[in-house]
Amino acid sequence: MxxxxxxxxxxxxxxxxxxxEELAPEASFSGMTLQKFVEDTQPLLDNEAEIKRLEALTEAALRKKDELETKARxxxxxxxxxxxxxAGHGEDSxxxxxxxFVPFSERKSGLTRRSKSTESPPADPPVDPGNEAA
Structure with a gap:
């Protein structure tokens, strides 16, 4: 179930x-009238509306921040x-x-060269599981 x-x-x-309101507006439940129910529960609804309003403002502020960051970049x-x-300053100033920034004189080229060592090939070549002899 x-x-x-x-x-x-x-x-x-x-x-x-x-x-x-629609089915029993004059009835009282749990010692509470409809009016009392509305008064007691309205603060939660007001708080919920305030949260939604603040979320919308936050979203708008974040969009504005993104625009301003793009302009600042x-x-x-x-x-x-x-x-x-x-001419008075330059990349090394x-x-x-x-x-x-990294000054021009401190930059590395980024070029790396592999060392030409005489490494021997692996002792046993990899075994293909499909071609194993039983």
């Missing part, structure tokens, strides 16, 4: 309120290029290094 899952409390409050790239090509 499948276990029954109830909706989250805010959805259940809305469900209870709608049913109570472009500015940083342009300033870095200008410093590296400036302390300013260029202080900005986080």
């Amino acid at each position: 499948k276990k029954r899952r109830y909706p989250a409390p805010p959805e259940r409050i809305k469900l209870f309120r709608t049913a109570w 472009r500015i940083l790239r342009n300033v870095g290029r200008a410093v590296s090509s400036d 302390p300013l260029y290094s202080a900005m986080g």
